[in-house]
Amino acid sequence: xxxxxxxxxxxxxxxxxxxxxxxxxxxxxxxxxxxxxxxxxxxxxxxxxxxxxxxxxxxxxxxxxxxxxxxxxxxxxxxxxxxxxxxxxxxxxxxxxxxxxxxxxxxxxxxxxxxxxxxxxxxxxxxxxxxxxxxxxxxxxxxxxxxxxxxxxxxxxxxxxxxxxxxxxxxxxxxxxxxxxxxxxxxxxxxxxxxxxxxxxxxxxx
Amino acid sequence: xxxxxxxxxxxxxxxxxxxxxxxxxxxxxxxxxxxxxxxxxxxxxxxxxxxxxxxxxxxxxxxxxxxxxxxxxxxxxxxxxxxxxxxxxxxxxxxxxxxxxxxxxxxxxxxxxxxxxxxxxxxxxxxxxxxxxxxxxxxxxxxxxxxxxxxxxxxxxxxxxxxxxxxxxxxxxxxxxxxxxxxxxxxxxxxxxxxxxxxxxxxxxxxxxxxxxxxxxxxxxxxxxxxxxxxxxxxxxxxxxxxxxxxxxxxxxxxxxxxxxxxxxxxxxxxxxxxxxxxxxxxxxxxxxxxxxxxxxxxxxxxxxxxxxxxxxxxxxxxxxxxxxxxxxxxxxxxxxxxxxxxxxxxxxxxxxxxxxxxxxxxxxxxxxxxxxxxxxxxxxxxxxxxxxxxxxxxxxxxxxxxxxxxxxxxxxxxxxxxxxxxxxxxxxxxxxxxxxxxx
Numbered sequence: 245x246x247x248x249x250x251x252x253x254x255x256x257x258x259x260x261x262x263x264x265x266x267x268x269x270x271x272x273x274x275x276x277x278x279x280x281x282x283x284x285x286x287x288x289x290x291x292x293x294x295x296x297x298x299x300x301x302x303x304x305x306x307x308x309x310x311x312x313x314x315x316x317x318x319x320x321x322x323x324x325x326x327x328x329x330x331x332x333x334x335x336x337x338x339x340x341x342x343x344x345x346x347x348x349x350x351x352x353x354x355x356x357x358x359x360x361x362x363x364x365x366x367x368x369x370x371x372x373x374x375x376x377x378x379x380x381x382x383x384x385x386x387x388x389x390x391x392x393x394x395x396x397x398x399x400x401x402x403x404x405x406x407x408x409x410x411x412x413x414x415x416x417x418x419x420x421x422x423x424x425x426x427x428x429x430x431x432x433x434x435x436x437x438x439x440x441x442x443x444x445x446x447x448x449x450x
Numbered sequence: 451x452x453x454x455x456x457x458x459x460x461x462x463x464x465x466x467x468x469x470x471x472x473x474x475x476x477x478x479x480x481x482x483x484x485x486x487x488x489x490x491x492x493x494x495x496x497x498x499x500x501x502x503x504x505x506x507x508x509x510x511x512x513x514x515x516x517x518x519x520x521x522x523x524x525x526x527x528x529x530x531x532x533x534x535x536x537x538x539x540x541x542x543x544x545x546x547x548x549x550x551x552x553x554x555x556x557x558x559x560x561x562x563x564x565x566x567x568x569x570x571x572x573x574x575x576x577x578x579x580x581x582x583x584x585x586x587x588x589x590x591x592x593x594x595x596x597x598x599x600x601x602x603x604x605x606x607x608x609x610x611x612x613x614x615x616x617x618x619x620x621x622x623x624x625x626x627x628x629x630x631x632x633x634x635x636x637x638x639x640x641x642x643x644x645x646x647x648x649x650x651x652x653x654x655x656x657x658x659x660x661x662x663x664x665x666x667x668x669x670x671x672x673x674x675x676x677x678x679x680x681x682x683x684x685x686x687x688x689x690x691x692x693x694x695x696x697x698x699x700x701x702x703x704x705x706x707x708x709x710x711x712x713x714x715x716x717x718x719x720x721x722x723x724x725x726x727x728x729x730x731x732x733x734x735x736x737x738x739x740x741x742x743x744x745x746x747x748x749x750x751x752x753x754x755x756x757x758x759x760x761x762x763x764x765x766x767x768x769x770x771x772x773x774x775x776x777x778x779x780x781x782x783x784x785x786x787x788x789x790x791x792x793x794x795x796x797x798x799x800x801x802x803x804x805x806x807x808x809x810x811x812x813x814x815x816x817x818x819x820x821x822x823x824x825x826x827x828x829x830x831x832x833x834x835x836x837x838x839x840x841x842x843x844x845x846x847x848x849x850x851x852x853x854x855x856x857x858x859x860x861x862x863x864x865x866x867x868x869x870x871x872x873x874x875x876x877x878x879x880x881x882x883x884x885x886x887x888x889x890x
Contacts, residue, residue: 421720
């Protein structure tokens with residue numbers, strides 16, 4: 245029975261990494277398309293503001309080209325970074341799926357650990373105690389409200405989860421916190437269902 | 451002299467009106483364009499005449515510079531620009547200028563701007579004259595030197611003088627607005643001129659970037675970026691473009707605001723296990739903690755006099771605006787309406803704080819005085835209006851407005867009137883920050 249479960253688990257990890265691969269390919273295509281549109285927008289901007297003089301128009305064009313080149317370079321760098329992030333995330337996802345680590349969720353504008361989250365944290369703590377890797381606790385918020393306040397709220401949620409894990413016996417020096425505020429939603433929707441999914445703490449091992 | 455007389459009469463009227471309406475706090479000693487009773491100045495701006503023998507292109511310059519001035523006057527939100535098609539008093543070329551004031555008053559102009567321009571190669575010399583039509587007087591006659599390459603700069607200087615003559619303040623013409631463009635692939639900070647021209651990227655991080663802040667002396671720019679995978683605060687020297695990481699403690703490093711002397715930067719850090727407000731000395735990087743509470747303390751904003759700091763805290767259960775002394779003492783809550791009030795921004799003229807608050811499930815911009823009195827709601831539409839930031843003159847507020855898939859940077863007068871779209875984009879345009887006056 246246990247063997248059977250592990251096999252299913254492995255299959256799921258495999259399927260998940262496949263979706264990651266295809267998801268990324270799509271994203272890169274979008275990035276390229278956006279870059280082209282952006283250059284057009286920059287050129288249009290330059291054209292609309294510099295009808296005064298040919299000289300100014302030429303300068304603006306040069307600046308736009310330079311800017312576009314810089315942007316391309318940055319995009320390439322970002323793509324490399326994204327690739328590295330993806331590899332890391334994939335490893336993490338595999339490790340977490342293997343371990344069955346679950347997210348915990350929060351009420352609106354709150355950072356207190358809900359009763360349903362306590363059971364999950366206990367189960368997670370047990371799984372973490374079998375590993376030696378550093379635990380990264382990520383705090384997230386829904387899209388409502390101010391980005392800065394949500395950054396603080398996300399950090400508060402991560403801290404609350406960390407404290408809970410420490411109280412369950414995990415070593416504090418093993419646990420890092422990071423807040424992503426409202427910047428990394430799980431569900432891109434704009435309703436209560438999406439928001440409830442996004443007010444969360446996620447765990448990573450590194 | 452006379453103009454002052456006239457303006458003070460208007461102020462008196464405005465003040466009388468205000469006492470009944472909102473309370474005596476708003477009454478100012480000069481013309482109060484924030485007052486609800488304020489009427490826009492009707493002004494006629496003539497195309498500038500080109501002196502001497504000129505090419506066809508330079509006569510276009512006279513039209514261009516006048517168009518630029520009209521545009522800038524419109525942006526200030528306090529002028530009603532009369533259509534030049536309605537002008538009766540034409541100028542005959544070569545005839546010395548005489549102003550037929552009755553021809554202007556009959557079309558409703560209170561003020562008239564005329565000018566002429568001499569172009570030699572790339573050098574442009576402009577003389578511009580502002581008239582008070584009702585009193586039949588010249589308010590100023592002034593010469594400007596510039597180049598045909600940058601007629602916009604000449605127009606900005608002339609417009610600033612018009613504002614100075616009529617309101618005692620040069621306005622916001624030599625300013626920029628920084629903002630964040632948020633995309634799925636990452637965010638970056640951009641800047642644009644006050645008229646939405648000349649959009650440039652300030653950062654190339656393609657990461658989570660937030661809390662853009664100008665130093666009051668216009669030298670530095672600070673912000674938070676995740677470019678190294680976690681939130682850190684960066685300081686950029688605007689002229690050299692040099693970027694320095696100034697805060698990278700464990701946990702959250704969130705950029706606050708600069709001190710009025712631009713020597714210190716307020717931060718929100720969670721290095722002591724809780725989000726607290728700290729002050730960082732930019733030269734020595736010495737750090738001093740200001741708040742002590744088990745709750746969230748975030749978004750600090752320094753008062754223009756340097757003595758006080760406004761910030762957001764949820765110590766009373768929901769996010770509200772508080773004020774404390776610059777050393778962290780005398781903490782006082784100033785917002786009590788609603789249960790979500792954030793993003794405080796202090797008027798450069800002092801006294802008032804703009805912020806965003808949740809009302810009827812929408813975020814709207816409000817302003818309140820530093821004692822917590824005289825609360826005014828400034829936006830009322832269907833959109834979510836957030837991140838207010840004052841212009842250096844204290845007369846205008848820039849803010850983010852989103853409705854459905856539309857994301858905009860808007861500007862309004864500080865009393866909430868004359869709201870207008872500055873920039874609309876397909877990606878999220880957020881966190882606008884108005885620059886100080888930038889010396890060119």
